[in-house]
Amino acid sequence: MPDPDRPQELPARLLTDPEMIDACRVRDFARVFRLVKVRAGIYPSMIARRCDLTPSRVGEVIAGRRHLQHMDVIERISDGLRIPGDMLGLARRAWETPQALVVDEREAPQTREPEQQAPASLPGPDVDSILALATRTSLNKATLEAFRSSIEDYWRRDDQHGGEALRPAIVGQLRYVVGLLKESRPPSIQNGLYGIAAELARLTGWTYFDARQYNQARAYFTEALQLAKEIDDRQFMANVLACMSLQATYQDKPADSLALVTAAQDQARAALGSTPRVMSMLAMREAFAHATLGNRDDTHRAIGEAHSQFEQIGASDPDPSWVTYFDEPKLIVDTGIAHGRLGEAATAEPLIADALRREHHTNQRGRAFHSFWLARTQLDQGKLDQACHTATQALEPASAVASERVSGHLREFYEQLAPHRQEPVALAFEARLRELLPPVSGSLHP
Known part of the structure; x- marks a missing residue:
C-alpha cells in the first residue's frame, strides 16, 4: 500500500x-x-x-x-x-536532479520504484499525469519541434521581460523532458529529447546568471553540459562553456573565463561542421576574457579572428538556432565592449553607438545593457553630460526587464559618478535611477 x-x-x-x-x-x-x-x-x-x-x-x-x-x-x-x-x-534541491543524469547508460537498468499514487481519500490521478502518459505514447518529430518552438519563445520573452517570471515554467518543462528520457525510444527521438533538455537547462542557467545567482547558474550549466555530452553534441557543449566563461568574467575570475572559452573552442573544432558564426562568437568571448585580464595584443588578435570568421558566413550555413542571435550588430557591439573592457574607450564608443542605433526595440535588456556600456565609455573619456544622458536613456528599458545584471551595471555607473555627484546632470540621473530602479539595501548612498 x-x-x-x-x-x-x-x-x-x-x-x-x-x-x-x-x-x-x-x-x-x-x-x-x-x-x-x-x-x-x-x-x-x-x-x-x-x-x-x-x-x-x-x-x-x-x-x-x-x-x-x-x-x-x-x-x-x-x-x-x-x-x-x-x-x-x-539553492537547487537535491531531488531536482534526476538520477537518470548520473547513471551510465551502459549499466544494468535499475528497478524503478512504483509511481506515487494519491491516497484513497483523495481524487484519482490528476489531469497532468494523464496527459503526460498520453504524450509519452505519441512522441514524434512534430512533438520535438513543438518543444523547440517553446524554447525559442522563452528566449524572445526573456529578451523582452527577463527570465525571472519564466523560470518556474522552464524548470517544469526541463524536469518533464528529463522524465521522458527514462523511457526507451527510437534513437532519433531520444537524441532530440536530450538536445531539448540541454537547451532548457542552459536557458535556466542563463536566467540565474542574469539574476546574478551564480551558484545556481553554474549547476544548471553543468547539467546542460552533461545532457549534451550524452549525444556528443560538441557544438552545444561549446555554447554552454562559452556561457560559463562569460559568467566567470562577472565573478572576477578572468583566468577561469579564459580556460572555459578555450575549452569551448576545442569542443567546437572537434565537432563536425562547426559554422563560422559559432567560431566568431567564441572568438569574441575569448576577446572578453583577454580584455578582462588586460592582455591587449591577445584581445586584438581574438577580435580580428572573430571578424575574420564572421566574413566567412554563408547564407546556407547550417547554423544551430542558438547562435543566430550573433548577427552583425551583435558582432559590432561586442567588439566595442571588448575594447571598453580593455580601457580603449575612444575606440569602443562609436562601435557601441552604431550597434545601439540598430538594436531591435523589443530587446529591452540589450538596449539597456548596451546603453550602459556606451555611457561607461563616454564617462571614461570625460564626457560627463553625454554619459549621464545615455545612462538615463538606459533606465527605461532596464526598468521594463527583470535583470539584476543590467540593474547592477547601472547602479555601478552611479558609483562611478562619485567625483561628480553634485553636478546637475549627475543629480538628475540619480533621481531618475531611484525612481525607476529602487535601490537594493546598501546599493545607493545619498
Missing part, C-alpha cells in the same frame, strides 16, 4: 500558475498552503506531516496568525511539497 506522506510532484499547472509563483516569491505560505490544498488536494494535516510541522502550526499559518521565516523550515516545505528551490529563493 503506498505511503500517503511520501512527497509527490505538484501539478505542473500549479507550479506555473502566476498566483503560486508570486506566493512562493514572497514566501506567503498562507497562500501557498491554500493553493496546494485547493489545486493539488493536499490537505493541512498532510502538509504538516510532509513538512515536519505540527497541524496546529499549519493552521495558524493558513489563518495568518503565524509567519514562517526560518530557513530550515522553508527548506522542509520545499522538500516536503516538492516546490523547486528557485521558486522559494533557495
Whole structure:
C-alpha cells in the first residue's frame, strides 16, 4: 500500500500558475498552503506531516496568525511539497536532479520504484499525469519541434521581460523532458529529447546568471553540459562553456573565463561542421576574457579572428538556432565592449553607438545593457553630460526587464559618478535611477 506522506510532484499547472509563483516569491505560505490544498488536494494535516510541522502550526499559518521565516523550515516545505528551490529563493534541491543524469547508460537498468499514487481519500490521478502518459505514447518529430518552438519563445520573452517570471515554467518543462528520457525510444527521438533538455537547462542557467545567482547558474550549466555530452553534441557543449566563461568574467575570475572559452573552442573544432558564426562568437568571448585580464595584443588578435570568421558566413550555413542571435550588430557591439573592457574607450564608443542605433526595440535588456556600456565609455573619456544622458536613456528599458545584471551595471555607473555627484546632470540621473530602479539595501548612498 503506498505511503500517503511520501512527497509527490505538484501539478505542473500549479507550479506555473502566476498566483503560486508570486506566493512562493514572497514566501506567503498562507497562500501557498491554500493553493496546494485547493489545486493539488493536499490537505493541512498532510502538509504538516510532509513538512515536519505540527497541524496546529499549519493552521495558524493558513489563518495568518503565524509567519514562517526560518530557513530550515522553508527548506522542509520545499522538500516536503516538492516546490523547486528557485521558486522559494533557495539553492537547487537535491531531488531536482534526476538520477537518470548520473547513471551510465551502459549499466544494468535499475528497478524503478512504483509511481506515487494519491491516497484513497483523495481524487484519482490528476489531469497532468494523464496527459503526460498520453504524450509519452505519441512522441514524434512534430512533438520535438513543438518543444523547440517553446524554447525559442522563452528566449524572445526573456529578451523582452527577463527570465525571472519564466523560470518556474522552464524548470517544469526541463524536469518533464528529463522524465521522458527514462523511457526507451527510437534513437532519433531520444537524441532530440536530450538536445531539448540541454537547451532548457542552459536557458535556466542563463536566467540565474542574469539574476546574478551564480551558484545556481553554474549547476544548471553543468547539467546542460552533461545532457549534451550524452549525444556528443560538441557544438552545444561549446555554447554552454562559452556561457560559463562569460559568467566567470562577472565573478572576477578572468583566468577561469579564459580556460572555459578555450575549452569551448576545442569542443567546437572537434565537432563536425562547426559554422563560422559559432567560431566568431567564441572568438569574441575569448576577446572578453583577454580584455578582462588586460592582455591587449591577445584581445586584438581574438577580435580580428572573430571578424575574420564572421566574413566567412554563408547564407546556407547550417547554423544551430542558438547562435543566430550573433548577427552583425551583435558582432559590432561586442567588439566595442571588448575594447571598453580593455580601457580603449575612444575606440569602443562609436562601435557601441552604431550597434545601439540598430538594436531591435523589443530587446529591452540589450538596449539597456548596451546603453550602459556606451555611457561607461563616454564617462571614461570625460564626457560627463553625454554619459549621464545615455545612462538615463538606459533606465527605461532596464526598468521594463527583470535583470539584476543590467540593474547592477547601472547602479555601478552611479558609483562611478562619485567625483561628480553634485553636478546637475549627475543629480538628475540619480533621481531618475531611484525612481525607476529602487535601490537594493546598501546599493545607493545619498
